[in-house]
Amino acid sequence: MTTYTPASARSLAQRLTPIARSARAYYALTKPRVVSLIVLTAVIGMFLATPGMVPPLLLVAATAGIALGVAFLAHAIAIYLAYSDALARRTFRFSITYLAALFAALLVDHYLAR
Numbered sequence: 795m796t797t798y799t800p801a802s803a804r805s806l807a808q809r810l811t812p813i814a815r816s817a818r819a820y821y822a823l824t825k826p827r828v829v830s831l832i833v834l835t836a837v838i839g840m841f842l843a844t845p846g847m848v849p850p851l852l853l854v855a856a857t858a859g860i861a862l863g864v865a866f867l868a869h870a871i872a873i874y875l876a877y878s879d880a881l882a883r884r885t886f887r888f889s890i891t892y893l894a895a896l897f898a899a900l901l902v903d904h905y906l907a908r
Contacts, residue, residue, distance in 0.1 A: 823872050824865035836860045 837857055840848050 820869070823869045825868040825872075826865075829861060829864045829868060832864045833857060833861045 837853070840853060840856060
């Protein structure tokens, strides 16, 4: 019988296959807490929109479709934001000192132009 201690748990986590690690990373990118709130809001909207009970098959199909669509959208936004942030860093080399110097130059230009 194997007992799991923190050391054996770490070695178990290290033995995860690359597929399991990438699935876990993808799941984290889909923002599951946000997706669950959006799905809950959609389900409540479905119940409020129908005068009686929502048909069970329609409820399950619509909920699954909404969850998959929102998860895909969250993942796509994460990819786009990572790309646009990297592009901004590469193109402009933003830093706090650069922005402060730019702001100071604009203030000086504004007050000297009078």
